[in-house]
Amino acid sequence: MPRFRYRAYDQRGTLKKGDIEARSREAALEALHKQSLYTSELFEAKAVSGQRWWEREVFGGGSLPLSGLALFTRELSILINADLPLDEALRIVSLQPLIPARVRKSTQAILEAVRGGASMSGAMAARGRDFPEYYWKLVESGEASGSLGDVLEDMSVFLERSSELRSQITSALLYPAILMAAAAVAVGVILTVLLPTVLPLFKDAGAPPPASLQFLVDAEAFASANWAFVLAVFAGLFIAVAFAVRNAGLRQWVDGALLRLPLFGSFSANRETARLARTLATLTRNGVAVLDAVRLSASVLRNRAFAAAVTRAGETLKEGGTLSKPLEQSGLFSELSLRLIAVGERTGQLEPMLTRVATIYEATVARQISRMMTLLTPVMTLLIGVLVGGLILSVMNAILSINDLALQ
Numbered sequence: 001m002p003r004f005r006y007r008a009y010d011q012r013g014t015l016k017k018g019d020i021e022a023r024s025r026e027a028a029l030e031a032l033h034k035q036s037l038y039t040s041e042l043f044e045a046k047a048v049s050g051q052r053w054w055e056r057e058v059f060g061g062g063s064l065p066l067s068g069l070a071l072f073t074r075e076l077s078i079l080i081n082a083d084l085p086l087d088e089a090l091r092i093v094s095l096q097p098l099i100p101a102r103v104r105k106s107t108q109a110i111l112e113a114v115r116g117g118a119s120m121s122g123a124m125a126a127r128g129r130d131f132p133e134y135y136w137k138l139v140e141s142g143e144a145s146g147s148l149g150d151v152l153e154d155m156s157v158f159l160e161r162s163s164e165l166r167s168q169i170t171s172a173l174l175y176p177a178i179l180m181a182a183a184a185v186a187v188g189v190i191l192t193v194l195l196p197t198v199l200p201l202f203k204d205a206g207a208p209p210p211a212s213l214q215f216l217v218d219a220e221a222f223a224s225a226n227w228a229f230v231l232a233v234f235a236g237l238f239i240a241v242a243f244a245v246r247n248a249g250l251r252q253w254v255d256g257a258l259l260r261l262p263l264f265g266s267f268s269a270n271r272e273t274a275r276l277a278r279t280l281a282t283l284t285r286n287g288v289a290v291l292d293a294v295r296l297s298a299s300v301l302r303n304r305a306f307a308a309a310v311t312r313a314g315e316t317l318k319e320g321g322t323l324s325k326p327l328e329q330s331g332l333f334s335e336l337s338l339r340l341i342a343v344g345e346r347t348g349q350l351e352p353m354l355t356r357v358a359t360i361y362e363a364t365v366a367r368q369i370s371r372m373m374t375l376l377t378p379v380m381t382l383l384i385g386v387l388v389g390g391l392i393l394s395v396m397n398a399i400l401s402i403n404d405l406a407l408q
Contacts, residue, residue, distance in 0.1 A: 003019050004028040004043065004044055005018075005118075005126055006039055006041060007041040008037035020032065042117065044116075044126075064100075064102060066163045067100075068099060068100035072103050077149055079093065081149035086114060087114055087115055134279065134297070137296060158279070162275070165274075172369050179384055190395065191216065252308055259303070270334075272301050280293055285351050290323075294310060309327060313327050324341040324345060340353045
């Protein structure tokens with residue numbers, strides 16, 4: 001039976017939101033009317049979990065790609081600020097070839113819901129994980145205040161900054177990944193081409209191969225003879241890691257331990273501080289209530305230890321406390337960020353101070369990425385050179401020892 005999402009007012013004028021199952025839209029309206037609810041919005045909500053497994057997208061289970069979402073938001077903000085009707089703006093965006101196909105497909109679904117009488121925020125919320133909660137919450141605030149175009153423009157800047165930071169990290173890791181792949185290929189060639197050629201020469205000469213080559217031979221023989229056991233070990237490790245990732249408590253402990261690592265811990269803390277400040281500033285600037293903004297900001301954070309600290313801060317705010325105090329008690333945030341947040345709370349300028357914190361720590365993260373890559377590249381080159389060079393030297397020494405045996 002279809003499920004419909006509604007917004008309706010009761011006899012006291014209180015806004016009610018929820019879902020209702022009915023055979024048709026007319027039946028849903030009638031059922032709500034019997035409950036003395038006056039419907040202002042009603043549209044069909046297609047639940048993602050209700051899809052059959054063969055109808056689901058193989059690579060589309062999460063949120064929309066960040067770069068595509070940023071481009072969608074930028075294009076839509078430009079069109080709405082140009083005073084185009086919402087449905088026309090969505091139709092034009094859905095035809096943009098530069099926007100990823102999955103984002104265009106979601107835009108078309110939103111357009112159909114809007115033409116059916118839904119609000120854009122409600123249609124986005126009904127799309128499940130396509131749009132993060134903070135996104136459609138901001139859209140909802142823009143619709144309520146009549147400043148949807150400004151909200152979308154502000155959000156596009158936020159998403160573009162986030163996408164740029166992610167691109168910097170990805171680009172910085174590209175060269176080390178190429179080095180690792182080249183090293184893997186070189187090791188594979190040595191093990192599969194050079195070793196089978198050299199080892200028979202020792203056997204013919206009646207002499208044992210060098211210890212390094214013998215170790216590789218024994219390892220390969222063990223893996224070949226016990227392939228089922230080796231496969232089971234790797235499968236067990238994969239399953240254990242999968243369960244560990246799903247365990248919230250264990251993930252929080254691991255994330256907290258990672259923050260104590262040299263270099264990486266400082267980088268991760270600065271990155272999470274920047275993400276929290278930028279998200280919280282964007283939400284509060286566009287009319288989202290502080291408690292909701294803190295909760296949504298915690299859901300955006302990647303590090304579970306940071307997310308738990310922000311969640312506890314939100315609980316303190318419910319009881320009338322401040323944001324900076326519980327963050328300080330967590331021991332995860334830097335003194336500078338805490339001081340700026342505290343100053344913002346005392347002066348009533350929290351959003352500008354959060355924006356300042358975000359700007360400072362985004363720049364810090366960019367510098368750290370540059371420094372880490374400056375250090376990581378030569379270190380990885382040296383380690384790979386030692387690994388591959390060591391294997392090549394072992395093979396060359398083996399060949400030279402065979403020549404010595406032939407001359408004796």
